[in-house]
Amino acid sequence: MKISIPVNSTSTETTTRRPCPTNLSRLTRQSVPLATSTLKSRERSCKAIYLGQCVVPDADANSDLEADLKISSFTPTVANHCRSKSGLEFFGLARSETLVLLGQYEFRVYHGCISLLGGVLAPTSTFHRVYAQLTESLPVLTGTSAHFPAAVAAVKGVSTESLIELLKAEVPVRTAENLARNDCVIAVRSVRSGLENLEKVCLNMPCSFGISHAEGSSYTPLYTRAEGQSFPALTREPGRTWGSAMHSVISTVIDRATKHYGTPPRIVVCGPKNAGKSTFTRCLLNAMLTASIDDVAYLDLDPGQPEFGLAGVLTLARMRAPVFGSAMSHATLDAATVVAATHFGYLTPRDAPTQYVEQARALCSQQWSNDRETFPVVVNTPGWTKGEGVRVLREVFLITQADIVIYIGPHFDEAEMQTSQNDSDAYGELPRMLMSYIRMTSIGRSKRDLPRLIQITPMDTPDWTKSSKEQQQMAKYSAADLRVAQTMAYFHHTAPGRWDFETHLTHMRPYAVRWAAADDTDAEEEIGIVDAVDILDDDDGVRHTPDVITAINGTILAFVLVPKDTTLDISHTALTSTTTIPVLRTSFSTPPTKLAGLCILAGIDIPARTFHILLPPPAREAIMAAGEKHHVVLIRGRLPLPVYAAWDGSQTGTAGAAWRDVPYLGMDETEEAQGGSERAVTTMMTMNRSTTTTGNPTTAATLSGALTGGAGGVIGGQELRVRRNMMRRGRGRRVAPLQR
Structure with missing residues (x-):
């Protein structure tokens, strides 16, 4: 697809031109935590966690340390720890010994096996990258034994003499001999991806990779904490029920593959919110991919x-390597991993259950038609497990044809439910639905092909020791915080494993994409045309009024590709007497679509029929590659634009403009009590109706004249009301029923 960069015709220095900062904002009221007492309190808490953990205990004094002061059971000595001249840091671990590292790093297993986030890694020449952030539980490196034949063969294939020869290339002979006496030997090296600079943009996430590291190192070993300081949340090794469930799944996959019966299993993970479904699924995928299973489909x-995507996106990924890091480190819609993606546009299926089921069906159909017979499928589901959510979940089971159901939640007695004739809510809606599904799908199957229900306990809560309630709360991040960070990481992603947070989005030059007009005769031949615009939840028909511009400007839009042989039902909404914009008459009910990427609509040039958009380079390449064979539709969903995408953190304005010159953003400082004594300053981003637009004079004047009827006006007032009324849902809104 042809995407050009807009050039300011009034300036010859195009490389320094910045887009109009006023177009990168939300028209709704949003809360923004600044570097106030609340934010500083969180930062102090992070420092308390971090600084106290970097103590390297003396080997002789270690026996006097209390067990609850340890973070890693590993204690460095001359016999198990050294650093090579090439920058590798070697650790020799005993079986069951643990090592926690904070930051970004890559490690290689030289000897023995290492367990990490469910995966068991045998000796290879591969370096595995890890992102260990305080935003989530820190991963723990654990010395372990090989569980599966391939790993056992790899471990037995390395003799002590061969290991010493391998280590001698990096460390002196005596050091190599000392390291070789340990059960497991790993080498760790620093890596800087740019993700460590996330806090420069997301001001609500200070020191997510720690306060500081040793010079030249991107990580820090955490051995102990100081007495009285809080203990970090750790992702421990899977417990008995989690480990048993993963081993059962892997054994089934290997058994079916080696004995050539049946198809690879389809595993669906379900349970209520905050039960640990995402963590368990990640551990299960890592366990499968390190146990002689080369490919796993992840729905x-x-x-x-x-x-692997942003909020509001459903994805089908083909995984070939384990993943060690939070979702923000790989939620890039990377074409090498993500086979297909659809834009659902909502944060929960509660908002559109019928569309949710249809999109899930579309992704499953693609997987079944391509690779059903080749490798297993793991399905992760949302935590909506009451009322209509149970019926939606049942549809997911039927669509995926799940033959292994993993339930994470309160235990229930399956035998008692099998014999009970009671249809009351004594057991809960979800357990009763699960048992009903297992009974229904067992009819006509052989014993070894029977569907199974595996119950496991929810994830343990983080282990906090001797820390105040405030410290516990400040060291954690909400789901909304993580969504904001994930969104910002996506738009600052530059290449696989690389991010650039040095340049704020308001300082980046946007791409220009033209939209088709009603009288375009060459629209089909021209690459780069946006064929239509759509707005989800448009109950008031705003798309058919000039206010459609206000509804989509400064928001996150999905680049959706529709096959050329599909006829789009388009109408043209008049913006001015001479300019129209194509819109879909109604949103897609059954999505014949493919998501190519997401963008931020930074500005609109109405006379030129041009959108100014911000999108990461990988998404631009995907759109250019696919746009020639597809219709291009821009769809606005319910994913909110983070304030940090429009605000660069300045206390006096944004993008070099003072608050009085920024029409969409303003600052109101209010004080509210925190705990009865402490007072915190909260800044709200609000609409400023009394200012004039700045930036590109042509674009600003055009937008003002078109939407407010005056050459010197600003976008505001009525447009703000339209946006809020159209996109906001009342708390008591009734959930739409699932349509069949």
Whole structure:
């Protein structure tokens, strides 16, 4: 697809031109935590966690340390720890010994096996990248034994002499001999991806990778904490029920593959919110991919906390390597991993259950038609498990044809439910639906092909020791915080494994994409034309009024590709007496679509029929590659634009403009009590109706004249009311029923 960069015709220095900062904002009221007492309190808490953990205990004094002061059971000595001249740091671990590292790093297993986030890694020449942030539980490196034949063969294939020869290339002979005596040997090296600069943009996430590291190092070993300081949340090794469930699934996959019966299993993970479904699914995928299973299909149907995409996106990924990091480190819609993606547009299926089921069906159909017979499928589901949510979940089971159901939640007695004739709510809606599904799908199957229900306990809560309630709260991040960080990481993503947070979005030059007009005769031949615009939840028909511009400006839009042989039902909404914009008459009910990427609509040039958009380079390449064979539709969903995408953190304005010159954003300082004594300053981003637009004079004047009827006016007032009324849902709104 042809995407050009707009050039300011009044300036010859195009490389320094900045887009109009006023177009990168939301028209709704949003809360923004600044570097206030609340934010500083969170930062102090992070420092308390971090600084106290960097103590390297003396080997002789270690026996005097209390067990609850330890973070890693590993204690560095001359016999198990050294650093090579090439920058590698070697650790020798005993079986069951643990090591926690904070930051970004890559590690290689030289000897033994290492367990990490469910995966068991045997000796190879591969370096595995890890993103260990305080935004989530820190991953724990654990010395372990090989569980599966391939790993056992890899471990047995390395003799002590061969290991010493391998280590001698990096460390002196005596050091190599000392390291070789340990059960497990790993080498760790620093890596800087740019993600460590996330806090420069997301001001609500200070020191997510720690306060500071040793010079030249991107990580820090955490051995102990100081007495009285809070303990970090750790992702421990899977417990008995989690480990048993993963082993059962892997054994089934390997058994069916080696004995050539049946198809690879389809595993669906379900349970209520905050039960640990995403964590368990990640551990299960890592366990499968490190246990002689080369490929696993991962169908992520949780639009609120997706693994490989942004919120509101459903993805089908083909995984070939384990993942060690939070979702923000790989939620890039990378074409090498994500086979297909659809834009659902909502954070929960509660808002559009019928559309949710249809999109899940579309992704499943693609997987079944391509690779059903080749490798297993793991499905993650949302935590909506009451009322209509149970019926939606049952549809997901039927669509995916799940033959292994993993339930994470309160235990229930399956045998008692099998014999009970009671249809009351004594067991809960979800357990009763699960048992009903298992009974229904067992009819006519052989014993070894029977569907199974595996119950596991929810994830343990983080282990906090001797820390105040405030410290516990400040060290955690809400789902909304993580969604904001994930969104910002997506738009600052530059290449696989690389991010650039040095340049704020308001300082980036946007791409220009033209939209088709009613009288375009060459629209089909021209690459780069946006064929239509759509707005989800448009009950008031705003798309058919000039206010459609206000409804989509300064928001996140999805680049959706529709096959050329599909006829779009388009109408043209008049913006001025000479300019129209194509819109879909109604949103897609059954999505014949493919998501190519997401963008931020930074500005609109109405006379030129041009959108000014911000999107990461990988998404631009995907759109250019696919746009020639598809219609292009821009769809606005319910994913909110983070304030940090429009505000660069300045206390006096944004993008070099003072608050009085920014028409969409303003600052109101209010004080509210925190705990009865402490007072915090909260800044609200609000609409400023009394200012004039700045930036590109042509674009600003055009937008003002078109929407407010005056050459010197600003976008505001009525447009703000339209946006809020159209996109806001009342708390008591009734959930739409699932249509069949």
